[in-house]
């Protein structure tokens with residue numbers, strides 16, 4: 001890699017400043033291009049982080065240097081040049097437009113189909129609006145309500161300042177820096193994300209993040225989320241947004257860590273609709289995410305629900321480590337891949353405690369020339385007597401140029417456990433389509449209906465308001481794939 | 484007025500001639516019955532009319548309310564008021580009957596320039612129609628045709644017909660698989676929809692159905708053409724003597 005002159009200059013500038021112990025505030029909005037130890041320092045400094053966190057980041061960076069990008073997934077893309085990425089830029093304000101008339105009509109059409117109200121459309125599309133968007137005040141109201149219950153819900157960068165002990169105790173406790181290549185990278189350079197703490201005996205009174213979906217958009221490409229649920233708690237967290245999201249950053253490598261204590265339940269729902277690229281996959285997002293939850297406590301429960309329709313490449317395995325006796329892990333997934341999209345997604349259920357239970361329902365839909373792989377691991381460790389797993393993987397193919405693959409790994413180290421795996425592959429039949437058309441539905445409506453029928457078991461796990469939008473989204477992402 | 488006009492329809496499937504110059508004219512207010520031996524082309528005729536892929540005419544033409552169907556896709560034809568009750572209704576796993584019907588009804592309403600029904604109004608209407616057909620609400624909540632018995636499937640077809648209020652309905656062996664009571668219920672459902680503005684074509688093997696749904700005309704389809712047309716008495720003749728005599732005479 002040849003460093004550009006810009007990089008060399010910036011690095012010099014930055015490193016000379018660091019020598020003097022961070023006395024002056026750096027004016028630069030953006031870190032120079034590329035990744036180095038100095039860039040990691042730059043980010044940490046920009047965020048005014050405590051020393052322990054900087055050290056943690058540096059450790060992660062060193063680890064990352066010694067690692068290789070994984071190549072076992074069934075995805076294919078040109079090698080990423082990590083020196084050609086900006087790792088820090090000040091929170092972006094989108095270019096402002098004067099009215100919706102200036103917005104890409106294609107985007108507006110999609111908003112309309114999703115049923116997003118005009119006001120939200122304006123904000124999403126970056127139109128300069130002179131009214132204060134409701135959700136700002138809504139956000140404040142809800143934050144107060146949450147605070148009253150003792151719930152902490154804030155950007156993780158804020159939590160680093162306000163609750164350093166909690167962050168220090170749990171960050172990296174579920175996904176250690178050395179876990180995998182992208183997790184190490186994220187640990188070194190993460191910019192922001194969410195932090196949630198539910199104190200003992202509190203049931204969170206609302207779905208977290210619904211009301212924040214617009215404001216929370218610019219968390220950046222290296223997002224880091226940490227959710228801790230103490231004894232006897234419940235929390236439901238929603239990530240993402242059905243509205244199509246464009247981003248000039250091609251690589252997204254988020255890390256999400258969940259910790260559930262005794263009798264705690266965390267429900268984590270995702271709708272991922274990042275830009276998939278054009279028909280040939282050019283320009284789409286690479287979404288390489290590490291998500292894992294530790295069911296530490298007895299009878300704890302972690303449930304992942306995801307609807308993945310976006311990104312050029314998805315590489316994602318939300319997992320549960322079932323340590324507590326009687327703990328429960330669930331994974332409900334819909335992954336849609338159309339055109340040139342590639343999805344390699346699934347889960348890991350690691351049964352450690354006794355009588356632990358896991359359920360995996362995966363629905364993969366492939367259209368165009370897309371490749372969709374379910375990759376799942378179920379591990380029943382020696383002491384996990386009485387544990388059970390049920391896995392169901394269904395694939396639906398639309399057209400005959402796409403592919404669906406199921407790769408289950410089962411490691412069972414005790415005979416006193418039950419693991420069941422079912423898999424099916426089907427196609428939207430010509431009969432089904434004709435039947436719908438004969439009732440007056442057009443091809444797109446028909447496809448959407450049939451596909452949503454196929455995904456029903458997963459969709460019903462989504463919080464209501466999300467489910468309706470997600471249903472429409474699935475239809476939209478498959479437009480033009482039939483007929 | 485002629486609602487459905489089929490003029491000299493010829494159609495091949497896999498290079499095999501199936502319809503060989505079939506003509507039929509159906510006026511508003513009429514009920515026509517089509518009978519004919521297995522494999523004579525009855526279902527093919529219904530698919531051709533409904534605009535199924537692969538069932539395009541080789542020559543000839545079809546008009547619905549005076550409008551040529553040749554450039555219309557299956558869904559446009561349906562929205563324009565053409566309904567086909569399938570001989571073998573298709574299962575749609577996971578697709579709730581209520582939401583399926585609602586999309587269908589609203590597509591038709593939109594076409595007619597009527598306001599679309601919201602969820603509540605629709606459910607009310609659907610329940611009303613369902614109770615007339617002795618279809619349990621519970622069936623509307625289930626996935627379309629999945630796990631329905633043969634008779635339930637046929638009943639659900641006629642329920643859809645009642646909801647969609649088509650101009651021309653083609654019922655392909657709707658009576659097969661029905662028990663005596665269901666036959667009466669379904670026939671009542673069909674009869675209730677007969678009026679001066681629409682028309683119904685029933686395809687059947689059994690004269691018995693025609694005791695309930697009394698046709699104005701009966702046509703005998705054999706080897707891709709209509710070999711004989713007449714009144715209800717023609718069906719009785721078939722019942723008594725079979726098709727052989729008619730075919731030989733043609």
Ligand SMILES: Nc1ncnc2c1ncn2[C@@H]1O[C@H](COP(=O)(O)OP(=O)(O)OP(=O)(O)O)[C@@H](O)[C@H]1O
Nearest residue numbers: 496497499501519520521522523524525526527528
């Ligand atoms: N795809 C196809 N290719 C070739 N021949 C076909 C095809 N589909 C149907 N046929 C033939 O066309 C003929 C007419 O079939 P059709 O289903 O229309 O008969 P039908 O009158 O409805 O019979 P039934 O009373 O048994 O329902 C049959 O001989 C059938 O085998």
Ligand SMILES: [Mg+2]
Nearest residue numbers: 525526527570
């Ligand atoms: Mg037939």
